[in-house]
Amino acid sequence: MEPAFRLDMLSADELAGQGVSLMPAATPPSVNQGLVLNGAQYAKARAGFLLSQQFSAYFEFLPTFNFDVDAACSFICGDSLVAGWFFKNSNINLNRLHYLIGAGGIYVDGPNYGAYWRQNQRNRLCACLESGLGVMYLNGVALVTANIAFTVTSSVYYYLGVRFDATSFFPGTFYDVQIYNRKLQPAEALQLTTVT
Secondary structure, three states: OOOOEEEOOOEHHHHHHOOEEEEOOOOOOEEEOOEEEEOOOEEEEEOOOOOOOEEEEEEEEEEOOOOOOOOOEEEEEOOOHHHOEEEEOOHHHOOOEEEEEOOEEEEEOHHHHHHHOOOOOOEEEEEEEEOOEEEEEEOOEEEEEEOOOOOOOOOOEEEEOOOOOOOOOOEEEEEEEEEEOOOOOHHHHHHHHOOO
8 A cells, every 4th residue: 555655744854855845935834743834834745746547645634623614724735726636615615525626526514524523633534536436534434425527637746735826724733645546445545544
């Protein structure tokens, strides 16, 4: 179960060695056993891989906000929305956990995942996609399965904790980020996302 892309976030030096820039340069986020973001900071990583028609995105994170906060908070975003954007949406959009790619996407509304969301505790979130099928998992629970169609557009860069246009900042800590060039099997996704 080897990812195509994984960030080791134990220290700023290790992130820099993996081609990651901590932004903004004047007040970069701190890194100490995780990337700590204050809601105005983010990381920019050169992708170094190409997405296929199957892929999965996994995050371990500690949010300082609850699932129903009235704000859009970005986990990861490509150079454009068609290249992929994984985020939590605002109240007007039902606090959805959403993976948007191309003209399609997979999402689950806040009331359907709120019971599994862990504010101020570590969470594990995974979206497993192929054109025609997407599944999202949160903390060991399969939240939603959707029939989606998309065409993959790979990115030169990925933005962690912000949308590509410097909006939808994420306040909290990222501990692990993994991108796979295949759709993980249910047992693999459950193993990754189950909090022990």
